[in-house]
Amino acid sequence: MNHLPRPIADWIALWRDLPRHPRQVLLNRAHAHGSAALLTVTLLADLIVGHSFTTIAAYAALIVLGPPSLVGCAGAVIHTLWGRGLIWADLVCEFCGDGPDDGDGPEPDDPPGDDGDDLIREITDYLHTHATSTARKD
Template identity: 45%
Template sequence: MNMPRPIADLICLTRDLVRHPRMVLLNRGHHRWTPAGLIAAAAVASAGTPVGHHVLAAAVLVAGPFWALDMLGALAHGLWQSGRIWSDLECQCCGDDPDDDPVPDEPEDDGGLAADVENWLKTQTTHR
């Protein structure tokens, strides 16, 4: 069954929130606060219109729970970073994963064309 991406994401979020609530909260601490932006955009767009309060109420009903989850996630992540809660967990977004190490700038071996050119340039003399 093909579903739209937002609906599939909502189903996955709900499933993960039930199965792994602490991990979901830690990851939501890195969330971009998109629901807050949606509520703010609805407030600005509907300001001064006769149905403005209905538009704002609809935005709060749709995005409000996600905004609350983002705020709880930010709070939980701050407490986790300070070592006050969940010391047995590792945040997936800011953990020390060895696979996340950047690739070194220099090649591992000393061979290759770049090393040959560098050696050749060192042996050349300049003409004055």
């Protein structure tokens, strides 16, 4: 799916992953607004123009983009409930990065240090202690 356009790959991934991981997909779909926006633009164009081509495009958009838009709307409701800590406290939203009950404390896996200064100091010490030979051998 790396060579497909983003909306098509997203649509395929939605229907592939929804039966496998329904809770995670619903939680993450709250952040995807592409299909709902495209569906809205198509339906508005049909209302404004009123041509047979726009009506056919509106029907096609409803068939193709309608279900993902409904999943996105349901995901927005579920994400709000999850964010308030009412459901699925064991899940983590991939876009938000933290759960509803996470505090502002440091993560236990974060290394202590002062923003990479230790690493820079170690690299410069290593380079100063290990001289390289730059002389040409003839």
